[in-house]
Amino acid sequence: MEQHRTRPTQHGPRRETAPGPPRQPRPGKSPLPPQAGRAAGGGVVRSSRADRTGRVPQRRPAPPAAVRRPPARPRLTGLGGGLFCAAVMLALGLLTGALFGASPTVYGVLFLPVCVLTALWVREGDVLIAPVVVPIAFAVGLVPVADTGGGGTGDRLMGMVTGLATQAGWLYGGTLVAGVIVLVRRVRWVRRTREAKGRPAARRPARP
16 A cells, blocks of 8 residues: 655744845836735736725716807998998999899889898997998999989989989988987997996806
8 A cells, every 4th residue: 555655744933034125117017006906816906986985986078069159140340331331232233223224213222221231230339330331332322323314424423413312212211220220239238338347247166
């Protein structure tokens, strides 16, 4: 029969190895963060924020990117409003002379919406210029519509004067419409400015 050899147990004190210098991290490997530890299988166990505070951190959703909306209506300066009104009325005068036989009535009807657009599109700081440029634009656009007679300079001037005299109703009506719109816009703008000045500045909340 075979006898198994047993190793005799040693009852003497165990040898303790002297502590050596701490291991330096190898180049190319970053040292573990202070909250990381070694797992039983050699892996790395990192203490998460949920382990420390007892609640799972929730990420706030990123705010949606601001969508730039186009302005509700164009904003023209005083000079821009005058050029716009004069150019549109000159184009309408040429169109009336080509399609409607230079009818002053058609030209007067088309003058009203141009007055409304000019009074609405001029910015609030220059809104008082609208009732001034509207009659000038009416006279500019009346050049191709007025009856020039023989076609000379004197006949053209007489046709312009006659057109302004006979179409004074459309001229005054368009100027009055523009003036009413300008007056309403001016009152609203002054009221908003006073409210903005009288309103106390809101205190910003302190950041944590």
